[in-house]
Structures are given as C-alpha cells and as structure tokens.
Amino acid sequence: MAMLVLFLPSILHELMLQRCTAHGQGLTTASIKSTVRLKSNFFPPGHLKCLGYLGIWQNKIDISTGNSLTPAEKIFSGTLPNNSSARPEGPHIYRVNGTYYLLIAEVRLFEYPLGGTDINHRATIQRGPSPSGPWETNPSNPILYNGADLSNSVQNTGHADIVQGADGQWWGVALGRETFLFPVTWDAGWPVFNNGHPLTEHLPSVLHDVSPLAQYDNSFTSTELDASFYFVRTPYKPFHSLTARRGFLRIYANAYAPGDRDSAALVLRKQTSYTETFETSLDAFVPRDNLTEAGVSVYYGDLLHNEIGVSGAEGDGEGRFVIVRTIFQAEQVGPWALTTANCTVVTVKRYKLATPNAPVRFKVVAEPTSYKLGYAEGDNEEFTFPATIDSAALSLAPAGGFFFKGASFGIYNTGNGRPSLIPADFKYWKQTPGSNGSIFEQ
Ligand SMILES: *[C@@H]1O[C@H](CO)[C@@H](O)[C@H](O)[C@H]1NC(C)=O
Numbered sequence: 422m423a424m425l426v427l428f429l430p431s432i433l434h435e436l437m438l439q440r441c442t443a444h445g446q447g448l449t450t451a452s453i454k455s456t457v458r459l460k461s462n463f464f465p466p467g468h469l470k471c472l473g474y475l476g477i478w479q480n481k482i483d484i485s486t487g488n489s490l491t492p493a494e495k496i497f498s499g500t501l502p503n504n505s506s507a508r509p510e511g512p513h514i515y516r517v518n519g520t521y522y523l524l525i526a527e528v529r530l531f532e533y534p535l536g537g538t539d540i541n542h543r544a545t546i547q548r549g550p551s552p553s554g555p556w557e558t559n560p561s562n563p564i565l566y567n568g569a570d571l572s573n574s575v576q577n578t579g580h581a582d583i584v585q586g587a588d589g590q591w592w593g594v595a596l597g598r599e600t601f602l603f604p605v606t607w608d609a610g611w612p613v614f615n616n617g618h619p620l621t622e623h624l625p626s627v628l629h630d631v632s633p634l635a636q637y638d639n640s641f642t643s644t645e646l647d648a649s650f651y652f653v654r655t656p657y658k659p660f661h662s663l664t665a666r667r668g669f670l671r672i673y674a675n676a677y678a679p680g681d682r683d684s685a686a687l688v689l690r691k692q693t694s695y696t697e698t699f700e701t702s703l704d705a706f707v708p709r710d711n712l713t714e715a716g717v718s719v720y721y722g723d724l725l726h727n728e729i730g731v732s733g734a735e736g737d738g739e740g741r742f743v744i745v746r747t748i749f750q751a752e753q754v755g756p757w758a759l760t761t762a763n764c765t766v767v768t769v770k771r772y773k774l775a776t777p778n779a780p781v782r783f784k785v786v787a788e789p790t791s792y793k794l795g796y797a798e799g800d801n802e803e804f805t806f807p808a809t810i811d812s813a814a815l816s817l818a819p820a821g822g823f824f825f826k827g828a829s830f831g832i833y834n835t836g837n838g839r840p841s842l843i844p845a846d847f848k849y850w851k852q853t854p855g856s857n858g859s860i861f862e863q
Pocket residue numbers: 473498503
C-alpha cells in the first residue's frame with residue numbers, strides 16, 4: 422500500500438539537512454514529527470546550503486516500511502519572494518468534489534522583528550485534479566492574511582484548516598496568537614475565508630461568544646487549583662499547595678527564577694483582555710537575603726517577563742524591599758541585528774518597605790498599550806505604581822524567538838539560583854477584565 426507524504430521542511434534545519442543527506446530514502450511522518458520536536462529553535466548558520474530544498478515536497482512511500490517509492494518532487498514554493506527567508510510549510514491536502522486542494526502556511530524568518538509566524542504569516546492554496554497535481558495556484562492568494570492593515574487588532578494569522586459541518590456549511594480555523602473560527606464559502610471552485618475579510622475577534626451575526634469575559638476571583642479555599650492555571654514546563658516536583666496553610670496558595674521556592682529556561686516555581690493564568698487588572702496579596706513574606714524573592718510576574722515567556730516582588734537587603738543590609746524588574750525593547754543600532762541576549766533592556770529598581778512582615782498586595786493594571794505595576798504594604802494602604810511598561814515588550818517576539826501565545830499574570834517564589842526555604846503564601850487571585858477589550862474595537 423502506498424501513501425503520499427508531504428514534508429514540512431520549513432521550520433527545521435535538521436530536517437532540511439536530512440532531506441539533503443537522505444534524499445530519496447524516505448522519512449516516515451513519525452520521524453519527521455520527532456525531528457520537528459527535537460530540533461525546533463535550532464538553526465546552525467553553517468548549514469544553509471540546504472536552503473534550496475525549501476518548499477512543499479511530496480513523494481510516495483510504502484506505509485508499511487516508510488520507504489520512498491518515488492523521488493521527492495517540489496509541488497509548491499509558496500507565493501512569497503523565493504529567498505532564504507521564505508518558509509512555505511504546514512501542507513494539508515483536501516479532496517472536495519473530486520478536486521484536490523493543497524493549503525499551506527507561509528511565514529518569513531530571520532526578519533526581526535517581523536520574522537516567523539508574525540506580520541507576514543498567511544495561508545495560500547493551490548488545486549489540481551489528483552493528489553500529486555498538476556497544480557494551479559489560486560489567483561486570489563493569500564486566502565488568509567491580516568498583515569495588510571496593521572490597525573487590525575488580530576494579526577499574524579496563518580496555519581489554516583478547513584472542515585465541512587454536518588449541515589454542509591464550511592468552516593475554517595487558523596492561528597493568530599489564539600485559534601480563530603470563521604466561515605468558508607466557495608467561489609469558482611476556490612475556498613474564500615471569512616468572506617474575503619481579515620479575521621476579527623468577534624463575528625456577531627455569525628458566531629456567539631459562549632464565554633464572555635468575566636471577573637475571576639479565587640480566595641484559595643479549595644484544595645486544588647482549577648484548570649485555568651498552568652506552569653512553565655513540567656515541574657520536577659510539586660511546588661504549590663492549597664492545604665499546607667488553608668486559605669492560601671503556598672508556593673515553595675526553587676532555585677529557578679522566571680527568566681530561567683527551566684521550571685521556576687511560577688503559577689500562571691492567562692491575561693484575558695487588553696484592559697484588565699490583576700491583584701493578589703503576599704502574606705508575611707520575610708526574605709532571608711536579596712536572592713530570596715516572591716511576587717508577581719507579567720509573563721510572556723522566559724525571555725520576556727516583568728516582576729514586582731518582595732526581596733531582602735543586599736550584603737549585610739537590613740529590611741525588606743520591593744524589587745521591580747521590567748523590560749523594554751532595545752533599539753537596533755547599526756547594521757547588526759539584535760540578538761536574544763540584547764533585544765530587551767532590563768531595569769531593576771528597589772524600594773524599601775516599612776514593616777518586617779506585613780502583607781504586601783500587588784496590582785497590575787493592563788491597558789491596551791501599557792502595564793502598570795503597583796504595590797501596597799498592609800491590607801488597606803493605597804497602591805503606588807513605581808513602573809509602567811510598554812506592552813510592546815510582551816507582544817513582539819524576541820530576536821531568535823517565536824511567538825505562539827499571549828501574555829499571562831503569574832505569582833512566583835525563587836531563590837534566584839539557590840534553594841530557598843521561605844514559602845510564599847498568596848491570599849487571593851483577582852482578575853478583572855475591562856469592558857474596553859481591544860485596542861481598536863469597542
Ligand atoms: C525558488 O528557488 C528554488 C531554488 O533556487 C528554485 O528551484 C525554484 O524554482 C524557485 N521557485 C520559484 C517559485 O521561483
């Protein structure tokens with residue numbers, strides 16, 4: 422028995438390399454997928470000689486052995502300028518009414534800050550009378566692209582799929598930084614996405630919002646965290662407890678901090694609206710030194726995150742301090758590209774607290790283009806906001822990095838490189854989305 426294999430040679434350098442060295446020998450889809458998993462994010466610059474292979478390649482394989490039965494043939498180079506930035510990828514073939522449709526995603530890499538599945542991300546399609554062509558390209562490509570108008574509040578759309586409902590209506594799904602659902606119609610034998618318009622957050626007469634944004638209040642009285650919380654990577658062992666001290670979410674520190682590429686003791690929940698406040702209270706946290714630190718993070722990932730927390734004095738100093746660690750986007754100077762290491766600039770500020778152990782409340786006020794980080798010592802004091810950050814710092818992919826989700830709020834406890842025995846007890850989690858959910862729509 423034979424089947425067609427579509428290679429996804431785009432994301433991965435290692436796969437391209439295999440395509441070069443193992444040309445004609447065939448790879449099973451399983452080996453392609455595991456290569457994808459193992460090697461994402463890794464682009465050794467010396468191996469670009471394989472870039473001639475970029476495109477959608479196809480060959481027949483024997484599905485019982487995985488061996489190729491035919492040499493690989495390039496069936497689509499995509500529609501973007503055919504240079505080393507182009508990444509036609511994610512091929513899907515559908516048979517509709519006897520015609521075969523090859524739907525792909527296109528992205529451009531290495532073009533910071535617009536590389537990867539960013540502003541250029543799109544979906545394009547071609548069709549043919551058989552699963553191996555000959556192919557005809559849709560004159561209306563791209564059939565999905567939100568980047569032509571940067572004032573669209575949904576951007577970076579691509580990687581689409583289509584499906585026909587039981588009632589015969591066609592639908593599409595695609596990635597922005599969230600997953601979008603939209604109607605698909607047909608015109609002259611080509612699918613038309615969302616009536617030819619860019620995707621939007623809401624389609625009022627088409628789709629109903631079944632879970633509109635709502636206030637989230639958790640006073641940590643249950644014994645387990647609900648499923649709206651998550652961790653970064655898989656914790657080596659549990660670092661949180663709702664039973665060690667009833668009425669509090671206790672986080673035991675580990676040596677990792679929110680910026681480490683590891684499993685920091687960090688509990689996250691997604692930001693749900695451009696306009697939103699997040700508030701919590703850290704009870705009686707008495708740091709041992711300036712490495713002991715617990716507080717709140719406005720977190721995209723380990724490369725892009727901001728904290729406001731409580732830490733100890735430097736050296737032999739006394740007392741507790743609020744520590745505020747924020748980032749902004751570095752300016753590119755000269756012809757040299759920014760790197761992961763210098764694409765953001767970190768600012769650290771410290772403010773002395775008055776008491777040795779009073780609770781410290783934290784508040785993050787998110788607005789469409791900024792975040793304010795605030796704290797208040799005690800249960801009733803007014804908040805002061807020592808830092809405002811530009812939300813661009815959490816919405817542009819870092820150099821060499823990718824962007825596949827949105828920002829989160831988090832609470833953490835760390836020994837900043839050393840174990841810490843001081844637990845951090847958080848009393849509640851309050852997240853309040855504003856009515857002004859989006860930048861440009863009201
Ligand atoms: C893209 O470049 C490759 C390698 O030079 C070439 O084989 C291919 O024909 C080009 N495709 C298009 C659409 O220009």
